[in-house]
Amino acid sequence: MTRPREDLAAATDSSAVLDSVVTCPACGFTKLEVMPTDACQFFYECTGCKTVLRPKRGDCCVFCSYGSVVCPPMQEQRGCGCR
Numbered sequence: 001m002t003r004p005r006e007d008l009a010a011a012t013d014s015s016a017v018l019d020s021v022v023t024c025p026a027c028g029f030t031k032l033e034v035m036p037t038d039a040c041q042f043f044y045e046c047t048g049c050k051t052v053l054r055p056k057r058g059d060c061c062v063f064c065s066y067g068s069v070v071c072p073p074m075q076e077q078r079g080c081g082c083r
């Protein structure tokens with residue numbers, strides 16, 4: 001059995017959710033970012049404090065580590081091409 005769908009209210013014609021709210025671990029700043037569908041973002045500069053975030057160990061991108069929604073490849077459970 002696959003995992004139940006989470007909140008896909010923002011879904012359009014694609015099944016993947018592309019909006020992710022990134023929360024900076026250094027200052028707590030949050031920002032809504034639109035994720036690329038075909039690539040992972042490894043570096044992300046916080047708008048609030050300019051800290052450059054990197055994924056946590058075991059995560060493929062900053063959205064998986066700090067975003068409210070994991071990246072599209074992970075949503076579709078097809079893995080991430082960057083690993």
Ligand SMILES: [Zn+2]
Nearest residue numbers: 024027046049
């Ligand atoms: Zn920050």
